[in-house]
Amino acid sequence: MATIQFRLRSKANKNVSIKIRLSIDRNNVFEVSTGFSIHPKDWSATTGLPKQTNPENKILSSDLKKLDSFVSKNLNIDLGKGILIDSNWLELKINDCFSRVVKTDIGIITNHIQYIIDNANTRKVKNKIGLSPSTIKNYNLFKNIILEYQKKIKKQIQFIEVTKPFVDKFTNWLINEKKYSTNYAGKQLEILKTVCIDAEKNDIQITPYSKIIQHFRESEKDRYIQTLSFAELEQIKNLDLSNIEYLNQFKKENPELTKNLSITPESLNNIRNWILLGCEIGQRGGDLLEITADNIRYNGKNYYIDLIQQKTNKSVTIGIIAPHVVQIIENHFPKKIPHQKLNEYAKVICKLSGIVEIVKGTKLNTETNRKELGDYPKYELIASHCFRRSFASNYYKKIPTAVLIGITGHSKESLFLTYINQREDKDTNADLFMKFYEEINKDKPAKMVLLPNGTNE
Structure with a gap:
């Protein structure tokens, strides 16, 4: 049991510092100055407090008793929180007790x-x-x-x-x-x-x-990222959610997966629309769920989504052209839900869509609160961050990387490639240049050019 004592370290014929000694156990004993001082003749070694011989000593005694109570109370609280108890902690509590303003040690x-x-x-x-x-x-x-x-x-x-x-x-x-x-x-x-x-x-x-x-x-060979391919997104898009009896049976057969979730056509269709939208705009889950009608702009021909990314504070604009996403924006814009619920529901949608192949990846162990590498059904590893990666991976090499970076908000190409676990492919850049060159010049008439043969003939 912890003990607190006050004592003097000197018997000089002058005012000396009053020390507080905190003993938690044999290996944890700390002693610091209280900031108070007293003449040894006014100190009672028996009580460990000032003698009650004058008004000043009585006030000082009251202050020390207040400090004793304050340290005892906070010691129990902070031990329960796992906070480091040492001399610095004791000095801090003395200052807190009497609301003293002190200069902090900037070297810490x-x-x-x-x-x-x-x-x-x-x-x-x-x-x-x-x-x-x-x-x-x-x-x-x-x-x-x-x-x-x-x-x-x-x-x-x-x-x-x-x-x-x-x-x-x-x-x-x-x-x-x-x-x-x-x-x-x-x-x-x-x-x-x-x-x-x-x-x-x-x-x-x-x-x-x-x-x-x-x-x-992690090295590239040790990284395992999960994305939804165009084919898997097609499975999700074509998923029939109208059979209520089937959904009820699914809920019974998957109690852990569907725990605390409303497995209805309306709730699941709302999640499906978030997934399809997320995989087409390449934004983080937090930014995705903040999109409202105010972020959507229509110029008479095309839809655009304008937003400011929370993490980077970057302003990005995404053009919407995929017909199924245009339909979502026009007719079925999803209702906002908590981020964690989106992650939980996404696994349900993916399993219902048949995205069940066994893949290698990392999954949170709720007992240790650490991610563990293993082989799992793919739907168990799908969450909102997979939507952004799916966009980047699906359109990589199909759309110029600079355009994709402008949408995802990555600061440079190397970070973008790391994000989707790809190495820089210089041949692809060269191929894209030639493709766009041909597109630019396809309508220009060919001209015959005579090249010199190195002679005067």
């Missing part, structure tokens, strides 16, 4: 991460100002990971400690203990490097190694 990594989060709306990124919601979310997640790692190593991490041995141990913890995927672990190292470089710009001392931290991603 978590403090600078919080600084970035707190100033997110005024941070300059390239030619824009303000961090996107997804970037802020990533910083918050990274801060939580660092806090958890600090709890493991039982100390707060300073920028000057980010050396190669530290990064190697941190990487090992991310992959082998936390069981994070290669991509997610690599992303955390990328954010760590970014935070360190940003700290240096704010005149915080960092290590030279922190600026060259190497992050990583």
Whole structure:
């Protein structure tokens, strides 16, 4: 059981600092200054509090009792949350108890991460100002990971400690203990490097190694992405959802798949329209579900969808020409549903459509909360992010990559190709050039051109 004591560390004939000693167990004992001071002659070693001999001592005694209660209460709360309890924690609680304003230690990594989060709306990124919601979310997640790692190593991490041995141990913890995927672990190292470089710009001392931290991603051979081909989209488009008896029987036979879902012709047709629309416009699930009539524009001949991507803040315009999607926009624009429900329903639609082949991929294990590689029926791996990949994969090499990038919002071709797990095909670029050249010149009359033969004859 944790104990709290107040004591003096000196018997000098002058006012000395009052210390607070927190003992959780034999290996976790912390002592810091309370910020209060008293003359040793006014201190009772028996009670561990000031002697009640004058009004000032009585007030001081009351403050120390208040601090004792505050630390005890917060200790139980924070232990339950798994927060690291150390001298820094104890100092923070003293300051919180008395609402003291103190200068934070800018050399601590978590403090600078919080600084970035707190100033997110005024941070300059390239030619824009303000961090996107997804970037802020990533910083918050990274801060939580660092806090958890600090709890493991039982100390707060300073920028000057980010050396190669530290990064190697941190990487090992991310992959082998936390069981994070290669991509997610690599992303955390990328954010760590970014935070360190940003700290240096704010005149915080960092290590030279922190600026060259190497992050990583899965190799192409280890990546398994799921897309819906044109043929599979045709299966979805032609799916008969009118047989209510069949749908009821399907629900009975697939209790886990359909749990908490309304398996009716109306609800399923709504999801089908989201899938077909999503696979034709190449946007993230969050952006897809935010589309309303206000985003749709008709110029008398064609439909366009104008939107600003939430993640990148990029403005994109998508032309709609596929007849079945035009029909959806004109007559059956889907009703908005929660993002998670879209993912759950998409699996139902795909299974009903016969998209059941066994494929290799990653699936979330709900017990460990980690994705596991394995062989699964394809419908189990389909979610809203597959719609965007399907658009990019289906039209790759059929539409110039630059046009596709303009729609998906990728910043460069290499990222687009990584997204769909493709290598750059320079022959395809050359073939496309020749194809468009022939198209441009097909109506021009051929001209006879005499080439010199290298003689004067």
